[in-house]
Amino acid sequence: MKPRLKLLWLQGVTCNGNTHSFLNYPHLSYILETFEFLYHPLLPSTYTLEEISTCAHECDILVFEGAYDPRMERVGTSLERVVHHYGNHARYIIAAGSCASFGGMFKHSDPEHITGLGFDEKEPKGPFVKNSKLINLSGCPIHPEWMGYTLRMIADNKPISIDELHRPKELYSYLAHHGCTRNEYFEWKVDSDHFGTKEGCLFYKQGCRGPMTHASCNKILWNDVSSKTRAGSPCFGCTEPDFPRTNMFETKTNMSIPQDVPVGISKRSYLTMAGIAKSFHIPRLEKRLIDDNT
Amino acid sequence: MKSVPEKTANTKKEDRKTSIMQTALKLFSTEGFYTTTMPAIAQKLGMSVGNFYNYFSSKDQLAKELMLYISTVLGDKLREINMTDVSVKEKITMIVHMYFSIARERPELIEYFLRVFLSNREIFTKECTGMVCVSGFVTELMLFFDDGVQRGELKNQDFFSALGLFMGYLGGMVFLNGEEVLPHPLSEYETAIAENIYNALRKQ
Numbered sequence: 001m002k003p004r005l006k007l008l009w010l011q012g013v014t015c016n017g018n019t020h021s022f023l024n025y026p027h028l029s030y031i032l033e034t035f036e037f038l039y040h041p042l043l044p045s046t047y048t049l050e051e052i053s054t055c056a057h058e059c060d061i062l063v064f065e066g067a068y069d070p071r072m073e074r075v076g077t078s079l080e081r082v083v084h085h086y087g088n089h090a091r092y093i094i095a096a097g098s099c100a101s102f103g104g105m106f107k108h109s110d111p112e113h114i115t116g117l118g119f120d121e122k123e124p125k126g127p128f129v130k131n132s133k134l135i136n137l138s139g140c141p142i143h144p145e146w147m148g149y150t151l152r153m154i155a156d157n158k159p160i161s162i163d164e165l166h167r168p169k170e171l172y173s174y175l176a177h178h179g180c181t182r183n184e185y186f187e188w189k190v191d192s193d194h195f196g197t198k199e200g201c202l203f204y205k206q207g208c209r210g211p212m213t214h215a216s217c218n219k220i221l222w223n224d225v226s227s228k229t230r231a232g233s234p235c236f237g238c239t240e241p242d243f244p245r246t247n248m249f250e251t252k253t254n255m256s257i258p259q260d261v262p263v264g265i266s267k268r269s270y271l272t273m274a275g276i277a278k279s280f281h282i283p284r285l286e287k288r289l290i291d292d293n294t
Numbered sequence: 295m296k297s298v299p300e301k302t303a304n305t306k307k308e309d310r311k312t313s314i315m316q317t318a319l320k321l322f323s324t325e326g327f328y329t330t331t332m333p334a335i336a337q338k339l340g341m342s343v344g345n346f347y348n349y350f351s352s353k354d355q356l357a358k359e360l361m362l363y364i365s366t367v368l369g370d371k372l373r374e375i376n377m378t379d380v381s382v383k384e385k386i387t388m389i390v391h392m393y394f395s396i397a398r399e400r401p402e403l404i405e406y407f408l409r410v411f412l413s414n415r416e417i418f419t420k421e422c423t424g425m426v427c428v429s430g431f432v433t434e435l436m437l438f439f440d441d442g443v444q445r446g447e448l449k450n451q452d453f454f455s456a457l458g459l460f461m462g463y464l465g466g467m468v469f470l471n472g473e474e475v476l477p478h479p480l481s482e483y484e485t486a487i488a489e490n491i492y493n494a495l496r497k498q
């Protein structure tokens with residue numbers, strides 16, 4: 001039997017959301033068979049956090065969850081020392097979630113000092129700047145399948161191609177908008193007045209960031225079932241470096257014109273298309289999708 | 295030396311189309327839309343009626359293409375202003391000047407918009423609904439307003455409230471000028487009008 005790869009799951013400033021999300025991975029047993037968990041906050045592990053914090057061991061993969069604050073201590077040892085020790089020896093460093101990737105939510109409590117592992121929002125900053133071993137799995141929280149994909153690629157010794165923000169291209173080249181069941185409403189500019197309905201797009205009135213957000217939520221569904229936008233809640237853009245934004249249930253508009261338009265499309269082109277599409281009334285799209293009273 | 299390539303059949307047809315549109319615009323805005331017939335336009339151009347229909351299959355189609363043409367002409371001018379690196383206040387002055395210059399030099403463009411497009415909506419409901427025929431111009435106005443708010447110069451308000459204030463004002467002045475109500479030439483009002491528009495739209 002091949003020796004199992006040694007995986008260490010460390011935490012910085014975190015809410016544990018990624019730990020919990022990953023427990024929903026349907027193939028967790030495969031992960032437990034393939035990797036030896038030196039330490040994980042919830043799963044059975046070889047060592048205690050105290051033993052890990054002595055920096056007397058080495059791992060193949062460092063998974064780091066939460067924002068990075070060098071002043072924080074883990075059982076008496078500075079986080080800076082622990083992270084550098086394990087990160088420098090590891091073959092891969094995986095930032096699990098948006099806080100570990102870009103600073104995320106927790107960065108806002110102390111924007112001066114707190115960062116991600118290699119980025120402060122989209123600026124390079126942190127202990128592993130420009131480090132080719134760093135893989136950012138942004139998301140709040142991460143999708144369990146995204147972590148599963150990354151670990152399986154590593155276990156199978158396959159290369160993981162990453163974008164300029166160190167996110168695996170296979171997962172983050174798509175937009176959350178791709179595959180949303182509301183695409184036809186988006187095309188014809190029929191918007192929903194409320195969230196939670198089956199009908200209508202959430203772009204103009206509910207703050208949906210799907211067309212500006214690199215994420216495969218509507219391709220690799222959550223719990224194999226659904227996604228925020230399919231269920232009728234706007235995408236908050238949680239995989240992007242500027243997450244969290246303010247007023248997330250609102251679309252920022254200037255004189256009724258959306259401030260942000262889909263990635264890579266000029267505002268002039270977008271407004272031209274949108275204005276023309278909006279000129280037509282499509283009764284089918286204005287009706288309830290399922291209406292038992294007709 | 296390279297020879298100048300001969301115009302292709304397509305460009306020739308397009309040129310001819312544009313000259314037909316210019317004549318039609320003049321006739322529609324002076325004689326009225328309903329009283330001007332397709333044979334009358336053909337006659338003015340020295341064309342046979344049959345040949346004329348090769349360019350425009352119906353009067354409604356001609357009416358639609360004219361609106362698209364005007365919107366493109368105005369939209370192109372507005373786009374140039376939008377791309378200029380000056381303050382929003384200066385842009386308003388430039389837009390007012392541009393609009394009044396067109397009203398002076400090519401009055402048929404504005405006349406058609408005000409007296410045919412806005413006054414005979416029944417002709418345009420089918421193929422020119424909503425933004426379809428005016429998108430070239432309206433899109434540029436949207437970009438102008440959006441930029442104004444982003445730069446913190448204009449108040450963030452409903453698009454149509456701002457559009458009505460801006461274009462309604464300009465259209466109204468051109469209309470009064472056409473009716474010969476104004477004691478002075480339009481150009482003399484430009485500065486005051488631009489100032490009024492800016493004051494009405496700016497962030498307080």
Ligand code: SF4
Nearest residue numbers: 177180201202208210
């Ligand atoms: S709800 Fe959001 S993701 Fe879905 S189609 Fe509309 S903009 Fe795109």
Ligand code: SF4
Nearest residue numbers: 215217235236237238
């Ligand atoms: S839909 Fe948007 S906010 Fe929701 S998880 Fe996906 S990227 Fe994050």
